[in-house]
Amino acid sequence: MALTENTYTGNGSTTLYTFSFPYLEETDVKVSLDGTIVTTYTFANSSTIQFVTAPGSGVAIRIYRDTAIEEAKATFFTGSAIRAEDLNTNFKQSLYTVQENNNETAEALADSATALTTANTALSTANTASTNASTAVTTANTALSTANAASSAASTATTTANNASTIATNALNTANSASTTATSAAADAATAVSTANTASTNASAAVTTANTANTNASAAVSTANTAASDAASAVSTANTANTTANTALDNANDAVTLADRAINLGAKSFGDLYAAISGSAGSKIIDLGNLTTGCANDHFTGESGGTSAYTCALGCSTFALGTL
Secondary structure, X not given: OOOOEEEEEOOOOOOEEEOOOOOOOHHXXXXXXXXXXXXXXXXXXXXEEEEOOOXXXXXXEEEEEOOOOOOOOOOOOOOOOOOHHHHHHHHHHHHHHHHHHHHHHHHHHHHHHHHHHHHHHHHHHHHHHHHHHHHHHHHHHHHHXXXXXXXXXXXXXXXXXHHHHHHHHHHHHHHHHHOHHHXXXXXXXXXXXHHHHHHXXXXXXXXXXXXXXXXXXXXXXXXXXXXXXXXXXXXXXXXHHHHHHHHHHHHHHHHHHHHHHHHHHHHHHHHHHHHHHHOOOOOOOOOHHHOOOOOOHHHEEEEOOOOOEEEEOOOOOOEEHHHO
């Protein structure tokens, strides 16, 4: 492929740029900056362009040939001499034009290929975008469904927590009314109620906390029942103790009665009785339980036969002093 252009990139300071393609006239040489044709330059020599102002940094510089084809460079008239130079000039004009067209066609084809590649890439990107959009719609629908399900689950959890709170409150009231022994259990139930109320703001934690509240409430009821049972046992024990005390009181009363009887008996002949037993009053205690069987203790009224025996006032048998 024949060379018909040279390209550079400006740096903001260089003004001289050379080119290496042949041309017929200076007007056939064109210059563009970033794709825009400019005329702010001169020919420093036959193969060098000099810009009035250096192109800026990064500016695309193109120096190219665009041979004029409006008319032939040389014209031949009838009967005139035909010079080889004129023929060569016309041949070069045609040749340069063909070269330029070929290069432009090649560039156009390259641009078309690039455009096709870009279009295919754009189509692929569009297809991918369409697929991604469909996936996004599906994902959004799934997310919406999941969100609705989560909302329903949260509502259910809240209801469960409220029910648990009610149960815990009832358990607390039962525990408080059961016994003062259930005070600590009532505190646990109150904690369970507080935990259940807090759990309503967190759906997932609410169920667990509510279940814990139910367990604590059940424990509170159990504790209250145990306390009631213990109280019943205490009442039973107290009743038994009362019965035992009453029995002891009866026995004591009986003992007092017996003592009174013994005193009454001793008062009738106390001095003689003691003198007969030991020779000195008060040296021994009379055992009234050894009195002869068949006579009540209060039946004895006096001596019989000196100091050797007592006689029952009601006619019971006598007893010897030795048996006292």
